[in-house]
Amino acid sequence: MITADPKGVLTGSHYLDGDHAVAEGALAAGCRFFAGYPITPSTEVAERISARFPLVGGLFVQMEDELASMAAILGGAWGGAKSMSVTSGPGFSLMMENLGLGVMMEVPTVLVNVQRGGPSTGLPTLPAQADMMQARWGSHGDYEIIALSPSSPQECFDYTITCFNLSEKYRVPVLLMMDECVGHMTEKIVIPKAEEIEIEPRKWFKGSTEDYLPYKPDDDMVPWMVKVGDGFRFHTTGLTHDERGYPVMSAECQKDNVGRLVDKIRSRVDEIVILEEEEMEGADVVVVSYGISSRVAIPAVERARADGMKVGSLRLVTVWPFPENRIRELAGQVKAFVVPEINLGQICLEVERCAAGRAETILVPHAGGWVHDDEDIYQAIRGGAK
Amino acid sequence: MTADKKASTPDPKHPMEHLLRMDRMPHIWCPTCGLGTIVTAFASAIEKLEMSLDDVVVVSGIGCTGRVAGYVKTDSFHTTHGRAIPFATGLHLVNPKLKTIVISGDGDLFSIGGNHFIHAARRNVDITVICVNNFIYAMTGGQVAPTTPLKANASTMPYGNFERPFSIPYLADSCGAVYVARWSSLHVRRLTTAIAEAIAKPGFSVVEVISPCSTLYSRRNRLGTGLDLMKFYHDNCEIQHGADTRDLDIGFQEKIIVGKFVDRDRPTYVDSMNEWYGEVFGDKYESYEGSVK
Amino acid sequence: MNEIRISGFGGQGVIRCGYIIGRIAALYDDKHATLTQSFGPEARGSACSAQILVDAEPIRYPYLTQPDTVVAMSQEAYDKFGSDLVEGGLLLIDEDLVKPTPSDRERRMYAIPSTRIAEELGNRIAGNIVMLGFFTAIAGIVSVDAARKALPSSVPERFIDLNLAAFEKGYEYGVELLAKEPAAPARPKKAARKAPVKKAAKKSDK
Structure with missing residues (x-):
């Protein structure tokens, strides 16, 4: 850095x-x-x-x-x-x-x-x-x-x-x-x-022009980068390509190329994601939220706690990649996830997928145009805590 | 051939080898396609300008011509369909000292990418556009293009085209391009000169190259072989430098007017910005020469 | 928590006035202040408003639920926004531009000829800042010291003097008005803040 x-x-x-x-x-x-x-x-x-x-x-x-x-x-x-x-x-x-x-x-x-x-x-x-x-x-x-x-x-x-x-x-x-x-x-x-x-500085390639392969991955699966005009005379394309950046129309190259694009992120989810967790210890219900909804959920969570419910809060600062492992882990410990979001059910599908039936997933939907009424989130928490 | 003779023959070298990605040869283009000649004209123009290849960047869209970026030995980008010009605009604006050249086809630049073309010309972004016009979407099998002449047959105009085509020089001129020329792939020397002039010219420059597609355009329209098309260009191209761009429509198998039509001076996007901000901010403003040091 | 609505017609600088109140509270009074405003066609027409929440604690729900303080600088704004004031809430009006209903005359209402005062200072565009001074004096939500510190960097440089003068005029007017009262006004009391019963989303047709 x-x-x-x-x-x-x-x-x-x-x-x-x-x-x-x-x-x-x-x-x-x-x-x-x-x-x-x-x-x-x-x-x-x-x-x-x-x-x-x-x-x-x-x-x-x-x-x-x-x-x-x-x-x-x-x-x-x-x-x-x-x-x-x-x-x-x-x-x-x-x-x-x-x-x-x-x-x-x-x-x-x-x-x-x-x-x-x-x-x-x-x-x-x-x-x-x-x-x-x-x-x-x-x-x-x-x-x-x-x-x-x-x-x-x-x-x-x-x-x-x-x-x-x-x-x-x-x-x-x-x-x-x-x-x-x-x-x-x-x-x-x-x-x-x-x-x-x-x-974070750009991952500039420091070797000689002859040694440069635009898509040769480093140990972290991320290739080194150069910029135009520096004499590398590199080629890049939106087509499936090999380490030289040249198009290769084959299933093998597709597997290597796209596989790496996915793996460089997927294999390092824990390193990438930022989560804010609160009062997870012994929680019966975890409110999973992001963006403005995480902020609007706070009064509902506080009210539920004041009423004696054990409520944890998991705020997704990073929504993608999705913190699958953490949700899976929590699914074995809690009764329900409550997901308030200003849509009719998107991230709750991810929560539900990772919970895999081991905990209930309760969507608090909102069609858009305003933020949630915290009463709706509170009622969902109550429902999940029962 | 005897073994001795073979040993004494020097390795055949393409004269343009240092300008091409020989590790990608043979290319994918059909025999008698005009693209090989046009790439050679482009490479010759670069030589003629005595520029370092490190200072040239080529951006292509999608289609047969879109593959040019993959064969020239400069920094080169094969982007998405129609987006070569805005991609090149980004490259150029970050580093205006580079010669940014878009080489793409008529469908890519004037149908899906038409809006980008007219705005880049309006802004007078200092890039050169080489449009290879074969009158058809060739990579996808011969569909009608925004340049297909009236009456010409295409796979999605199976009874002949009734949509009026664009005249590329007229469009480029109207939108403010500073240099506009049209040649065919037969006019190798003149084409080379035009490309060199266009690259050297500050501002948005456009070279249209009429190019034979014997596999699709010619076959669908029963126009004969690639050689027949070259003969047609030879007999029907008429050089009219400075012709009024309103008169440059291309009819089916009719006369094609070629030449240099527009060569004028207008401040480029970056020059206009520097001049104006210099006036507005005075000494506080540092003239922009690129955002990468 | 204070919930404030500044309203008027487009061009009076009511959004600016609201912005400056939030800025004073957040940057110079060390409080939390969240400003929201309406956007789109509805923000350009007749009645527009800025909403500011001011609290010592972090603000979660960002929108106004029921205002305890409403500033109305136009009749239409008054008609539209005057009625949702909390019981015992404070109403500030431009007395030349707003004719309050008889029942409102019984409320905690304070009036100032803010636009006229600004005109006397040479430019009616400072009417919002006269109102800001008045608001500072009457509402007690932001401190006058903080407001004086915040003001120069809150307005365009070429209008600093005009706006400082406008602020002081409005502030003095408010202080004098309060001095004539038998006792200082009590702050309004409200039940716990709760998101409003779902209102229809604001119309927009862009």
Whole structure:
């Protein structure tokens, strides 16, 4: 790890909404190339970046659409920059095509989705958490991805940096799955000094040009990276490819190539995921939540505890990869999982899969447009504790 | 051939070997396809410009021409269908000193990628687009393209095409490209010169290359062999430098006007940005020369 | 916890006023303050509002449930938002722009000609900051010291003097008004905060 370039770091206390905090997080992480397309409720990120970049040596470009934006940030990353784009539902759908290219070419980049109600145009100005499965499965083919979900402007800042760091370490596009509520909620955020911000540097290849194979994995299964113009004259493609980056149309190469893309994440889930756990010891019910829902669940959990129920809380800061092992472990110890989410059942399916019938999984659904009433979460906890 | 004779023959070397990924030969293109000639013209143009290959980056989309990126020995990217231009835009904007060149087909650049083309031209992003136009989607088996001439047959226009095609030079000109030329794969020397001029020109430059597809376009339309198509170009291409781009439509088996049509100066995207921000921010602004040091 | 709604019509700077209240509380009064606002077509039209929650403890549920303090700077905002004030809650109005209903005259209501005062200072756009000063004096949710510290960095540089003057005018007006009262107003009391009964989601057609 290295420390942040002070040029982009707005050290101090600020009163910012989640979208603006994401922009500051990106600047602090060293992002210097942004390509995006305006879409509510994510636009404020682009606006702040467009205002801040000219004086820190960054380049902001508003592209013609989200297809172009996603393609451009992949190009920007191969050019050597830390790159990012921001969008919401409809734009996220358009970006799925080149998100897959990013996975296939193993491009470190960050994509933020400020989720709003869907499907289609849905509720542009109101929150939802209904793109969570799309985040995992939205592009075609098999792959693994990393996605984090913040619950406050401060976390938007902090976890944007984490997203950049993870993307560099695992060479995969990393998603920050926000929602309109967090994006448009203004609170105090504290930006530390640059020297207190840890930055994962790019995994630059240090050998000679003759020795370079773009997709030869290192011990951690992640290949070394170079940038254009450095004389490596490398080739990369969205086709299934070998270590040279050359297309090979065979089942064997597919197994090696895609297998590694999946394994480099899947085999290191415990190292990647960030969980916040509370009062798991002897819990009868565990509330599994993420993003704004984890915050809204707190009063319900506290009330249930005050009423004598044994309630643990498992907050998924990292939603993807899913912490399967931890849920499996807990399933043998608790009666029920309660999953509040602003959708009609997405992450609860993962919980249910991992619980495998050993504990009940209770969804607290919300169709979107607002956050949960904590009474609904409380009643679900009561139901699970019986 | 005797053993002695064989030993005395030097290893056959392709004159362009240092510019090509010889470890990927033979290529996948059909015999008589124009792409081999066009890649050679591109490589010759790079030689002519006396540029280091390290400073050139090639980006392709999907399709027969999309495979060019895999054969040229520069940093090269084979991206998704239609997205070569925005991908290249990202590469270029991060490192404007590199010569970023998009080589792709007519379907890739003007159908699925059409919106990206017009906006890159409008912004005058300093990249060069070489569009290989074979009038058809060849990789997928001969479907109608946005460039298929009226009446020409395609697998998804089995009774002949009734959709009006784009004129690539007219579109490029209207959207603000600073350099626009059209040649065919027969015009090797002129094509090489045009590619070199386009690369050297700051701003969004476009070279359309009419190219034979004997496997699909020609066979579906009973136009004969690849050689017959080259003869057709020879007899029917008319050089008109500076022609009005409104007059460059290509009809089925009709005259093809070729030449250099547009060569003008406009500030590039990065130049415009630097000039404007310099005015707005004064000394506080450091002229942007790339975000990677 | 205080639940505050600042409302008026678009262009009066009510969102800005709400933002500054949150900023004062969060950065200069060492409290937790969460601001939310409505977006989209409904935020651009007639009645718009900013909602601020202020508490010594971290705020979980981020939205307003029932306000204890409502500021109304337009008739439409008053009509729309005045009625959901908690029993005993505080209502602040621009007296030239809002005609309260007779029953509201009986409530804890304080009125100030904030827009007129701003006009007298030379620019009506500072009406929101006159109201901010008034709010600071009457509501007691943010401290006047914190507000004075926060203000210069909360407004555009070229309007600092105007806004500082506007704040002081509003603040003085409030202090004088309170001085005329027999006793200081008691803070409103509320039952435990609870998320509202499900309301229909706000309309948006973008």
